[in-house]
Amino acid sequence: MVDQRPNILYIMSDDHASHAMSCYGSRINETPNIDRIAQGGMRFDNCFCTNSICTPSRATILTGTYNHVNNVTTLASKMDGRLLTFPKLLQKHGYQTAIIGKWHLGHGGIHDPTGFDYWIVLPGQGLYHDPLMIEMGAEKVIKGYATDLITDYSLDWLRQRDTSKPFCLLCHHKAPHRPWEPDERHATMYEDVDIPEPATFNDDYSNRARAAAEARMRIDRDLRPSDLKRPVPPGLGPQEDKKWKYQRYIKDYLRCVASIDDNVGRMLDYLDQEGLTENTIVIYTSDQGFFLGDHGWYDKRFMYEESLRMPFIVRYPREIRPGSISKDIILNVDFPPTFLDYAGIDVPDEMQGRSFRPLLNGELPEGWQTTMYYRYWMHLAHHNVYAHYGVRTLRYKLIYYYADALGQPGAIDDPREPEWELFDLDSDPSELCSVYDDPAYADVVRELKEELGRLQAQVGDEPYEKEC
The missing domain is CATH 3.40.720.10 (Alkaline Phosphatase, subunit A)
Incomplete structure (x- = not known):
């Protein structure tokens, strides 16, 4: 059968x-x-x-x-x-x-x-x-x-x-x-076109925690020759160099x-x-x-x-x-x-x-999740990204860069000063400006920190002991 x-x-x-x-x-x-x-x-x-x-x-x-x-x-x-x-x-x-x-x-x-x-x-x-x-x-x-x-x-x-x-x-x-x-079949695909650059291509990493500026994954600076597969043409200015590397x-x-x-x-x-x-x-x-x-x-x-x-x-x-x-x-x-x-x-x-x-x-179960918990553990390894955790709702995102290796495999033991970010995804979907210190969002910060703690308890994770 x-x-x-x-x-x-x-x-x-x-x-x-x-x-x-x-x-x-x-x-x-x-x-x-x-x-x-x-x-x-x-x-x-x-x-x-x-x-x-x-x-x-x-x-x-x-x-x-x-x-x-x-x-x-x-x-x-x-x-x-x-x-x-x-x-x-x-x-x-x-x-x-x-x-x-x-x-x-x-x-x-x-x-x-x-x-x-x-x-x-x-x-x-x-x-x-x-x-x-x-x-x-x-x-x-x-x-x-x-x-x-x-x-x-x-x-x-x-x-x-x-x-x-x-x-x-x-x-x-x-x-x-x-x-x-x-x-080989796709090696020349897009050869005669320019791919549009994303809206945040020239982000200057202001108005956020230091983590974004410290990351080493920039198109203009951090790609290797093996990524580009040919030398950068001589004589390009900084912006032209970045655009060429992106393409x-x-x-x-x-x-x-x-x-x-x-x-x-x-x-x-x-x-x-x-x-x-x-x-x-x-x-x-x-x-x-x-x-x-x-x-x-x-x-x-x-x-x-x-x-x-x-x-x-x-x-x-x-x-x-x-x-x-x-x-x-x-x-x-x-x-x-x-x-x-x-x-x-x-x-x-x-x-x-x-x-x-x-x-x-097409059915929404009772009590279906409207928030989620995230944690990145590999502090500073490879691309210098700070260890962090956070909560995302349908509208907001709260991120805590605790920036500590905590003995995790492959993480780099070089703690940095912890920082918070808050993004209102309705008004800032590109996450360009943290509103964590904006008094208008004080209640949102408080509620999201409570939700972050609730999610950590729910999944059995522990908050960073020095969380500020």
């Missing part, structure tokens, strides 16, 4: 910001195949990560727990393969499971993927071209382009699966992560995105051809957001919108109304309970998220 529970195809890229997807209104590119998912299902406009950096976000997505619980707080952390994850539960309850592509949670001993019938992953960040991959513990170099190869292996696994059982396939692309190396960066980034989009189309076409579309939940997301020249930056880590927001679109013809949009808050910690809900599996008490299946059906 064929198990009628829905299949789950979870496609996740790395550092793909929602404002580089046409279904989210991108001004700079088109993603027609990714858009097919949004057109056939629901787009979430307020999907947020709880820690905007690759390894911790991936651990949260698998375990349904915050990073202080799963102990994967920084890029230098490794996930303990003995932790309970949603693939383990799906596997236990009759699903075929596989992960193909980027893992980035450690290797060897207790750190290789667990809960999967099949896995083939990149070691660490992995290479774009002719990557080394680890297949069920065995290393091999595979000729080709990573995005194509990850899709090839995903399709091969789907063709060989047991068709009497439902499947859960995690197809994890490494693109469009730095250093943004496109494939080099953003075009390669978007070329990598175009390859993902093509390969998403291959996956969707396979589902159509095999008659699997109706009973397959298809998700496209990224592990966090990314700065695409916004605030003059690349990278992520900050609690600012472009970094905090994850794209999340999902299609399931049996339940989700085509072309629908949700502005309710969902978090990466909510993904596992939602997948388990669709599979008819009880959500373990240790998972800290909540199923948003009702939202996908």
Whole structure:
């Protein structure tokens, strides 16, 4: 007898910001195949990560727990393969499971993927071209382009699966992560056009905490030669130099995105051809957001919108109304309970998220979250971003830069003076001017600090002991 529970195809890229997807209104590119998912299902406009950096976000997505619980707080952390994850539960309850592509949670001993019938992953960040991959513990170099190869292996696994059982396939692309190396097919895409610069491209970092000015992720100053891939033309003035570097960066980034989009189309076409579309939940997301020249930056880590927001679109013809949009808050910690809900599996008490299946059906559950808690732990490492935590509501964002490593793996033990920021996202959606010290917002500050404390207690995290 064929198990009628829905299949789950979870496609996740790395550092793909929602404002580089046409279904989210991108001004700079088109993603027609990714858009097919949004057109056939629901787009979430307020999907947020709880820690905007690759390894911790991936651990949260698998375990349904915050990073202080799963102990994967920084890029230098490794996930303990003995932790309970949603693939383990799906596997236990009759699903075929596989992960193909980027893992980035450690290797060897207790750190290789667990809960999967099949896995083939990149070691660490992995290479774009002719990557080394680890297949069920065995290393091999595979000729080709990573995005194509990850899709090839995903399709091969789907063709060989047991068709009497439902499947859960995690197809994890490494693109469009730095250093943004496109494939030959897209190498000259955008060659004859200038990509528009974002409105905050020339941000001067005034009217905020020192953290923004201290960060080392500026387009004009911090890109490496390997990012730009050719020398800067001589004789450029400072602004022309910045503009040139932005075009080099953003075009390669978007070329990598175009390859993902093509390969998403291959996956969707396979589902159509095999008659699997109706009973397959298809998700496209990224592990966090990314700065695409916004605030003059690349990278992520900050609690600012472009970094905090994850794209999340999902299609399931049996339940989700085509072309629908949700502005309710969902978090990466909510993904596992939602997948388990669709599979008819009880959500373990240790998972800290909540199923948003009702939202996908157009229903708002009683007591649904209207605030969220965020914490970035990796103080000063790589891009000099201060450790911070905060709360976001539908209108406001309060951020506390406690700026202390606290002994976290890979964080730099060089404390800085703590500071607060408050943004009114209605009047200042670009987060250019903190109103934390504005007397008109005194009551908002007080209420948000109370809510921050409530959320920390709810998730079991502790405030910084010297919080001012």
